[in-house]
Amino acid sequence: DTGVSQDPRHKITKRGQNVTFRCDPISEHNRLYWYRQTLGQGPEFLTYFQNEAQLEKSRLLSDRFSAERPKGSFSTLEIQRTEQGDSAMYLCASSVLEGGTAKQYFGPGTRLTVT
Amino acid sequence: RKEVEQDPGPFNVPEGATVAFNCTYSNSASQSFFWYRQDCRKEPKLLMSVYSSGNEDGRFTAQLNRASQYISLLIRDSKLSDSATYLCVVNNPGGSYIPTFGRGTSLIVHP
Numbered sequence: 001d002t003g004v005s006q007d008p009r010h011k012i013t014k015r016g017q018n019v020t021f022r023c024d025p026i027s028e029h030n031r032l033y034w035y036r037q038t039l040g041q042g043p044e045f046l047t048y049f050q051n052e053a054q055l056e057k058s059r060l061l062s063d064r065f066s067a068e069r070p071k072g073s074f075s076t077l078e079i080q081r082t083e084q085g086d087s088a089m090y091l092c093a094s095s096v097l098e099g100g101t102a103k104q105y106f107g108p109g110t111r112l113t114v115t
Numbered sequence: 116r117k118e119v120e121q122d123p124g125p126f127n128v129p130e131g132a133t134v135a136f137n138c139t140y141s142n143s144a145s146q147s148f149f150w151y152r153q154d155c156r157k158e159p160k161l162l163m164s165v166y167s168s169g170n171e172d173g174r175f176t177a178q179l180n181r182a183s184q185y186i187s188l189l190i191r192d193s194k195l196s197d198s199a200t201y202l203c204v205v206n207n208p209g210g211s212y213i214p215t216f217g218r219g220t221s222l223i224v225h226p
Contacts, residue, residue, distance in 0.1 A: 033214075040123070042202050042216030043159065056213055091158060101147040102206070104214065106158035 002026060004107035006092050012113045013082055020078045021110045025094030031102060032075050034067055035091040037109075043091055049075060082114045118142060119205050121217035128224055132193045136220045138203030139185045147206040148179055150188050152199045153219065159202055162188075193224045 005024045013019050025032050030051050035043035046065065048056040051072040064082075069075040079086055089111050093104040121138045128134050140148075148165035163170065165177040165186050176189040186205075190197055200219040207213055 035216075040218065042119075042218045045213055045215065048213060101164065103149065103161055103164065104204075105161065108158050 004092060004094050004105055006090075006107040006110050008110055009108060010111045010113075012115065015082060015084060015114055017082055018078065018080045019082060019112065020076055021090055021092075021112075022074060022076050023092030023094075023107055024074045025092070026105060027073075029094035029096045029105075030072065031095045031097070032069055033093045033095070033104065034075070034077050035093065037089045037091055038087075046077070079112075082112075084114050087112055087114045118207075118215045119203060119217040121203055121220045123218055123220060125221035125223050128193055128222070130193055130195060130224055130226055132224075133189065133191045134193055134222060135187055135189045136201055136203075136222075137185050137187050138205075138217050138220075139183075140203075140205045140215075141184070142205070142207050143181075143184060145184075145205045145207055148177075148186050149204040149206075149214075150175075150177055150186075151202040151204055151216075153202055154199050159216075162201070190222075193222075195224050195226065198222055198224045 007022045032049045034046040037043045049069040064080045067077045089109045091109045093106045095102040095104045150162040151159040152162045153159040169178045174191045178187045202219045203217040
């Protein structure tokens with residue numbers, strides 16, 4: 001399977017715990033994005049990497065959220081001291097710039113439930 | 116005003132009907148546009164890009180109107196399998212191509 005993969009697919013955690021999610025992009029894609037999606041809404045941009053550099057970060061991303069892409073391949077998203085409002089689907093997407101556009105391909109997501 | 120706005124629907128149509136969705140965007144400098152399809156509890160999947168001249172892929176036609184800042188998606192001869200949420204995506208300038216998603220329009224095609 002050469003698509004975007006995410007792990008775990010589901011995570012249930014208690015409020016206050018830390019969680020970490022992993023994303024493996026399509027191998028030749030140098031761009032990687034993290035989104036959060038809640039019911040009835042479209043994906044909300046969190047952060048963006050080009051290779052290993054984190055180039056954009058949403059103002060909505062609190063300091064409890066951190067993302068890394070140390071070798072320009074897989075990425076991790078960590079949420080510290082989780083809150084119930086963090087419950088959502090966390091989506092990763094990758095892309096490569098072709099002809100001036102960057103079509104994104106999404107992974108299956110990690111569904112987080114904070115109890 | 117939201118950057119990208121869509122009517123959430125749902126649009127309830129019979130099989131074989133033609134249905135159209137619009138999506139408006141606020142940033143006149145937006146550069147590229149897409150439609151994605153998302154099935155319930157699944158990830159979004161790219162349906163088609165939207166080009167200035169309009170483009171067609173089988174039963175699907177996408178149009179861009181830069182003057183009025185909207186894009187549209189037309190689905191002809193609707194199938195039951197077209198039932199999904201259709202997300203419009205606008206990429207904003209700045210070199211990073213940060214996409215902004217609409218909230219999606221829900222389509223239900225019934226027999």
